Amino acid sequence: MSGVSAVARIRAAPDGRGGTALRELAGDGPLALRRSRHPQDERAAHVVLVGAMAGPLGGDRLRIVVTVDPGARLLVTSAAATLSLPGREPAPAHYELDLTVGEDAELVWHPEPVIAAAGSDLRLWTRLRLAPGARVSLREEQVLGRHAEPPGRLASRLTVRRAERLLLDQSTDVGPGAPPGWDGPAVLAGNRALGQLLTTSPCRPHPPHGSALLPLAPDLTLATALAPDALTLRTALACVEAAHAAAPGHACPPRSRVRAKRTSGAPAPCGRMAP
Numbered sequence: 001m002s003g004v005s006a007v008a009r010i011r012a013a014p015d016g017r018g019g020t021a022l023r024e025l026a027g028d029g030p031l032a033l034r035r036s037r038h039p040q041d042e043r044a045a046h047v048v049l050v051g052a053m054a055g056p057l058g059g060d061r062l063r064i065v066v067t068v069d070p071g072a073r074l075l076v077t078s079a080a081a082t083l084s085l086p087g088r089e090p091a092p093a094h095y096e097l098d099l100t101v102g103e104d105a106e107l108v109w110h111p112e113p114v115i116a117a118a119g120s121d122l123r124l125w126t127r128l129r130l131a132p133g134a135r136v137s138l139r140e141e142q143v144l145g146r147h148a149e150p151p152g153r154l155a156s157r158l159t160v161r162r163a164e165r166l167l168l169d170q171s172t173d174v175g176p177g178a179p180p181g182w183d184g185p186a187v188l189a190g191n192r193a194l195g196q197l198l199t200t201s202p203c204r205p206h207p208p209h210g211s212a213l214l215p216l217a218p219d220l221t222l223a224t225a226l227a228p229d230a231l232t233l234r235t236a237l238a239c240v241e242a243a244h245a246a247a248p249g250h251a252c253p254p255r256s257r258v259r260a261k262r263t264s265g266a267p268a269p270c271g272r273m274a275p
Contacts, residue, residue, distance in 0.1 A: 003059025003087055004029050010076070012045045012105075013069040020045040020072045030055045031062060034079075044073035049111060051080060056095050058087025058121060063096040066109075070102035070131070078111035081143075084152055086119035092153075097126040101134035113141035113193075113230050116175055120152030128198070130162040137244075139237060141195040143230045144175055144188075151192065153177045160198065160216065167216045191226040193233040198222050201244040211236050 006029030015021035022045050027033040030053035038046040049064075056062050068074045084093060095114075101107045116122055130136060140158070144151030153175035160168040172194070174182040181187060188194065191210075202219050210232075211225035223240040227233035 003057060003061065003089070003091070003093065004053075004055065005061045006031050007063045007065065008033055008049075009065045009067075010047055010074070011067045011069070012072040012074040014071045019043045020074065022047065023069075024067075029053065029062070030060075031064060036077075038075055041073065041075075044075055044106070046075045046077070049076065049078040051082070054083070054085060056082070056093035056122060057085050058093055059089045059091040060087065060093040060095075062094070063098065065098045066100065066107065068101045068105040068107045068134075071104050072102070073106040075108045076111065081112040082114045083146075084114065084116045084120040084122035084154070086117070086121070086152075092121040092123050092155075095122060095124045097124075099127065099138070100129045101131060101136055103131040104133045105131070106135040107138070109136070109138045111139075113143045113195075113233075114154070115143045115146060116152035116154040117146055118150045118152055121175075121177065122152065122154050124154065124156040126156075126158045128158070128160045129164075130160070130200075132163050134162075135200045136198060137200075137241070138198040139195065139241075140197075141193065141230065141233055141237070143233075144192045151175045158196070158198075160220075162217065162220070167220065168222065170222075188226060191228055193227045193230050194225070195227075195233050195237055196222060196224045197237045197240055199241070199244050206243070207240065209236075211240065213240075 008028050008031035009024050009026045011024035012020050013023045025033050030051055032050040034048045034050050036046040036048050038044045142154055155173040157171040174188055199221055200219050207213050210227055211223055214222045216222055225233055225236040227236055
């Protein structure tokens with residue numbers, strides 16, 4: 001029995017009144033899409049990814065295509081984490097994201113984490129294409145295993161192009177079945193959560209413990225982080241995001257002035273994270 005194949009499409013475009021309209025919103029199979037109100041910006045559109053079925057399962061091929069036309073603003077979140085599970089066939093699941101952001105457009109891609117459950121095998125590929133002047137905040141969080149269970153395998157790849165010029169082609173492969181050393185000091189070092197935040201900002205914040213910054217262009221930075229769990233990972237990436245937001249277009253504020261928004265039970269704020 002073969003897996004499920006599904007393609008979901010989102011297209012955001014200016015509405016002619018200073019806002020953003022969703023010209024295309026088409027879910028498919030386990031990929032359901034819901035319109036929502038943007039929590040902060042009335043001029044931006046907001047789409048929530050909702051899992052209509054379990055998955056991705058082994059053998060599935062899922063794809064999300066997002067296009068943000070010039071001048072539009074789009075926020076994409078998810079209602080829950082994406083849980084990769086083993087399927088009936090011993091085959092990997094494929095999950096592809098094709099994200100295109102036009103000139104003077106903005107995409108905020110902030111879904112919940114991808115969790116590789118025990119016995120699963122997921123191949124995740126995110127392809128981001130930016131036009132000149134496009135703005136992006138792309139957050140990816142990956143967690144190996146549910147609470148108190150062994151991890152699954154998760155191979156991911158991120159490619160970033162601006163004006164057809166390749167800026168980044170980065171791959172990771174972790175979990176049982178991955179090349180030797182994936183859990184050693186050169187890769188995860190015993191951690192079970194890894195993530196990255198790609199942001200268009202000239203700010204170069206001080207990375208919290210367990211994270212690093214890679215400038216891709218004068219106004220484009222990739223932050224990567226490792227953590228023992230999803231909550232600590234989210235806090236580390238939130239610290240970097242807070243520094244970017246604190247001084248858009250200016251130098252970063254001192255570390256002591258950067259604070260992430262905290263929730264009950266959250267780890268220490270930026271600059272004070274435990275080693």
